[in-house]
Amino acid sequence: MSAEDLENYENEMELALYREYRDVVGLFSYVVETERRFYLANQVDLQVRSAGGEVYFEVRLSDAWVWDVYRSARFVKSVRVVTFKDVNVEELAKAEMAL
Template sequence: MGHDEVENYENNQELALFREYRDVVPLFRYVVETERRFYLANQVDVQARSTGGEVFFDIELTDAWVWDIYRSSRFVKSVRVITFKDVNVEELAKSELDMPN
């Protein structure tokens, strides 16, 4: 497979992922962003914890969707994420969930 074929494949995968996001976003209540991933979820619990002087975040998501082009199934019943970077959790108003066509 040549460089152009790989690039076209990745571009098509990203476009398909965006389309899937657009279709599923109305099903979820929260958007969760970490340094590595982007999630949609219906329940979110974030706990700030510390060990050895370092602070980290323990995040539990229920009924979630994961933004990742390499996952075969992006819908998950529950996810636990540990991150040492900031986490952003937003509860979306219903009007924000309506994506333009």
């Protein structure tokens, strides 16, 4: 496989992931960004913890979707994330239903 073939494959995977995101984003209430991942979730519990003088964040997500091109199953029932970096949680605006 050439470098160009590999780059084309990765580009196609990223595009497919974006399309999947676009299709599922309306199913979720929150966007969660951590230092390593991007999640969509319907329930988020963010706790600030400390141990040994260090502050860290524990995030528990339920009914979630993970932005990860290398995961075969991006829908997960629950996720627990522990990070020492900031966590960004945003509530998504629900589109008005058209009658």
